[in-house]
Amino acid sequence: MNAALEHALQDWYPIAMLGELAPGERKQSRVLGIDVTVLANDSADETDSTPPITVRAEGAPVHVQQAFDHWWVCLGNAPKPLFSIEEAGEADRRFVPCGVVRVACSPLRAVENFLDIAHFPFVHTGVLGAEPHTEVYKYDVKVDETRDEVIATNIKFYQPQAAKSAEGGIQTEYIYRVPAPMAAVLYKTCPLKPEAMDVIALFVQPLDEQTCDVWPWMALYDDTSTQAELIQFQQLIFLQDRSILENQLPKKLPIDPGHEIPTKADYTSVAYRRWLKKRGAYYGALEAQP
Amino acid sequence: MSFTLHDYVLSGNCYKVRLLAQILGVAYTVKPVDFHPGKAHKTPEFLALNPHGTLPVLESDNTLLTDSSAMLVWIAQQFDTTHTWWPTNDAHRLALTVQWLGFSAKLTESIGQLRLHTMLNRPADAATLNTLSTENLRELENHLCEQSIRGLAFLTGDQPTVADIACFAYSALSPDAGIEHTLYPAIRGWLHRIRCLEGFLTMPGIYEAHETRNEHTAAS
Known part of the structure; x- marks a missing residue:
């Protein structure tokens, strides 16, 4: 087994939304190129100790846990802990799992695109950005050594409609976290509650190195929009990205410097690629692990 | 007389209705x-x-209408004062419009699915x-x-009719289904002409033409 796959096997990936499958229902999926079967167990009564869901990879059961309104799986024998999102415990937020979208791109490219601000006015025109407000102002990026995460802070960007709840353009503040190679979490100004931040995450299930299922999830303050409105706002945004992502070349993400020439606006991307390289997260990367 | 549209943001058939309404300023x-993931x-x-x-x-x-082609006809007949989108005063064009509305349903069944x-x-x-x-796109290309x-x-x-709107949606969205437009130069030109229409509306997967981009952005 190659080192990139061995590394990726120890991380957790979303496989289904909670409640997606009716009791007794099963579905086929794939994680890291391995076929998996997801079965929602038909538990007999409340005292039954059968877990609600069983996931098997090539016949053998794998590690399963629930978090952030999704079922997560780990196919490795030494699972790393799943990252935390503290806001998931705040009862006054609206939790919005947005459903799966399949994208023919490297799982790493899906994450990297989510971290990019510069494309907002061109891909999400009139919503997350608009010309002539295209400048990406200086912001800070670092690797948080204790949590081993990439963190970008002090990001400010003008957005015509920053969220479903926004009425008119606002200067939006962003913080990005990359807590795992195939997950990204952003915090942005909440239009209805300026002292708080909305949370939007992208959980990526790697089907293989060039295909992924993406499960967006949100934890918002919004007491006016319907669930359908919130989901469709997020799908509008993400499906605008999808057609761009499927056209990015090379299909796998280059993480060695030298393939591409980054600009100042790409600081987060540069930090993400370095961090992937340092931890040996080469699954979905252009280069073979040295 | 206005209307309510029960809508899904990623649906090509819903988009047809939004697009014509936008062009006609309705x-x-x-x-x-919540079509996905909620299956509402x-x-x-x-x-x-809608049974x-x-x-x-x-x-x-x-x-109460449940067919997008019927909706396009209804909207054009109600709101298009030029009578070009649903050309009732030209037997030849009206019949062709009906014919291509029929073809648009095939695009939904193939590319849409x-x-x-x-x-x-x-x-x-x-x-x-x-x-x-692929067969459908070749027929359209020819x-x-x-x-x-x-x-x-x-x-x-x-001039465009409701049939152009009806066929535009899933032809334009075929890359979402993994079918690029590279092999279809006539379709590409036609998609571009529709994207340049006054009042054009985007959806995920369908972008504004570069030529009109700044005008539309400034107007919004």
């Missing part, structure tokens, strides 16, 4: 339906409204749908190529 109310279009409440369990649904005071499979993991026979989609030889820019003549 205001309407949107009611988002299969709930008893929705089935009571077919499909989107879009158009509701007005005395009309393949797109749901490719994008939202809906079960389907991808190989068969891929063959059908027709548009012949039209261009005749000096006609659109499906039924020198």
Whole structure:
């Protein structure tokens, strides 16, 4: 087994939304190129100790846990802990799992695109950005050594409609976290509650190195929009990205410097690629692990 | 008389209605339906409204429509004062418009289904749908190529009709289903002409033409 796959096997990936499958229902999926079967167990009564869901990879059961309104799986024998999102415990937020979208791109490219601000006015025109407000102002990026995460802070960007709840353009503040190679979490100004931040995450299930299922999830303050409105706002945004992502070349993400020439606006991307390289997260990367 | 559109943001058939309404400057109310992941279009409440369990649904005071082509005809007949989008005073063009509305339903059944499979993991026979989609696009390409030889820019003549709107959506969205436009130069030109129409509206996967981009942005 190659080192990139061995590394990726120890991380957790979303496989289904909670409640997606009716009791007794099963579905086929794939994680890291391995076929998996997801079965929602038909538990007999409340005292039954059968877990609600069983996931098997090539016949053998794998590690399963629930978090952030999704079922997560780990196919490795030494699972790393799943990252935390503290806001998931705040009862006054609206939790919005947005459903799966399949994208023919490297799982790493899906994450990297989510971290990019510069494309907002061109891909999400009139919503997350608009010309002539295209400048990406200086912001800070670092690797948080204790949590081993990439963190970008002090990001400010003008957005015509920053969220479903926004009425008119606002200067939006962003913080990005990359807590795992195939997950990204952003915090942005909440239009209805300026002292708080909305949370939007992208959980990526790697089907293989060039295909992924993406499960967006949100934890918002919004007491006016319907669930359908919130989901469709997020799908509008993400499906605008999808057609761009499927056209990015090379299909796998280059993480060695030298393939591409980054600009100042790409600081987060540069930090993400370095961090992937340092931890040996080469699954979905252009280069073979040295 | 305005209307309510039961809408799903990623649906090509819903988009047809939004696009024509925008071009004709018709205001309407949107009611988002959680098609994915919620499958709200299969709930008893929705089935009571539309027993077919499909989107879009158009509701007005005395009309309830569940077919997007019918909605386009209704909107054009109600709101198009030029009578070009639903050309009732030209038998030849009217008949061709009906014919190409029929063709648009084939695009939904081929490209539309393949797109749901490719994008939202809906079960389907991808190989068969891929063959059908390609056949449909070739037929459209041939027709548009012949039209261009005749000096006609659109499906039924020198002006767009509801049939152009109806065929535009899933032709433009075929890359979402993994079918690029590279092999279809006449379709590409026609898609571009529609994207340049006054009042054009985007959806995910369908972008503004670069030429009109700044005007539209400034207007919004």
